[in-house]
Amino acid sequence: MNSWTMQPANDLELAESARWTSLNRESGLVSTLLHGATWGMIKSYLGLYHRLRIEGIENIPEKPPFVLVSNHTSHLDALVLGAVMPGQLRDRVFPIAAGDVFFCSAWRSAFAAKLLNALPMWRKRCGAHALQELRRRLLDEPCAYILFPEGCRSRNGRTQPFKNGIGMLVASADVPVVPCHIDGAFESLPPGRWAPVPRSITLRIGAPLRFDSVENDRLGWEQIAGTLRSAIEQIGEANTECQVRI
């Protein structure tokens, strides 16, 4: 006989508004329905307005845990990566969003949490503690993250150096990291613009990389950040013909 396996919600002790910004947030039925509706709309928007094309969709692992990383030039990037996630993983995929932008007010937190299922990353005071919590959730639950290792949007469209945080998340753990390259998001909605222009966007998804044999220390993190950055640049330079439409 199995013992009791069902556990109370991890965010049970929190008030509603505190749940929105919590890294332990778990979705209920209403949140799930909202996420499904929101991402459905985002998907149709990207398909119709930006004629989103995808290459290498088969590279996305079937089951969590995994991490999707890509270059970051626009707010559209997270929407593009989130939109290609399979529907049944919707509640287990969390875009990691800048806390100081997307979780700075109650309204924005509710939007990011209830509609996009985003988790906050506080960039200024992002200690090892928050990253450890994210890493624990990634491995224990397990779940999947969408994140941008550059830490902020590139102001000129070129890929900036990667921060070590991605290394701290996955070093010496058996988690596939999927490098992606997004083309056209910068032209559609660069930093500073408010309304997107209808330029076409292409997402190229590379083969997953694993870092289970990399040491979980500063050297290892730097190695992971470097490896991923060159993988993403390589995918971007390949510039292959994309056929698959969303």
Add this chain to the structure above:
Amino acid sequence: MNEIAKVRLFDFRTAFDHPVTLWVTVAIAAALVVAPIIILALSRSGRINGELRKELFRRYLSWLVMVPLMLGPVLLGAFWTIAGIGLLSLFCYREYARATGLFREKLLSLVLMLGIVAVTLATLDHWYRLFVALTPLMVAVIAATGLLADRPNGYIQRVGLAVLAFLLFGTSMGHLGYFANDTNYRPYLILLVLAVEANDIFAYCCGKLFGRRKLAPNTSPKKTIAGSVGAVILTTLLVVGIGWFLFPAVTVTAHGINRWQQLRYLAMLGLIISVVGQFGDLMLSAIKRDLGLKDMGKLIPGHGGLLDRFDSLILVAPAAFHFANYIAGVGLNQPVKILTGA
């Protein structure tokens, strides 16, 4: 829609037609005015310390919000009463699901919530046969829904949790709503809720004054036998007292019951409310202990979750309903199948 049904569902001008509704509303309003003065007086005279005063004020403020939310719909009309109880059931389910982990089973949650909505609609319609049928049918629907994932591991657990959830928040809470199909639903519901809440307070006070031996130390360490017995006596007296005025001699004799029989029936009702209410309280304590939780939620400051407040009412509702239904009938002279047509 029939004119009689329309008046019952929506006419708030009949709110104080029954004197008991008026008295109790005035008494509750007076209690809400007097309570802070008593707390302040106790604090001034040094009988309670600052910590306890703050806690009491927190609870008082919660009551200040809860009383209008509970009393308001009942005074407005049966439609708002039934809809309000349906909403309360849904929120109670949400709390239970998050505490037990059942919320991770999204499909079961969806089916359960639709089931609670169906109970609410059957109640609004005054369609007793559908209301009764929904319980066994929902058990079948839940058992079938649990199969859809094709994941036998943990099947008994998730289906068992879901069936218990429907029995508590669909069926049992539904009986509370079904009282609103009676012409005199306002005083009935007010008496019921008042007696259940008073039962809690009586048990607390009697326990503080006379309590020594524990009732069930593993389940709920603070409850005492003296508190429990005291609550049974005082709640029964309260129900007999209010019930004597609630059912005047004319209506009682119309049912072929004499005044002595009425006294006996009221004492039985008081006993049922008190005993079953205390079991409801203990049930939630056992659920919380089993899950390792202190409170079911954070919704009501000073009280905990919704279930921490309404635990006793959940089990009392069907017991009191079927007692009343057996003795005198509930909603007998009201039109049935108001929405779906007879």
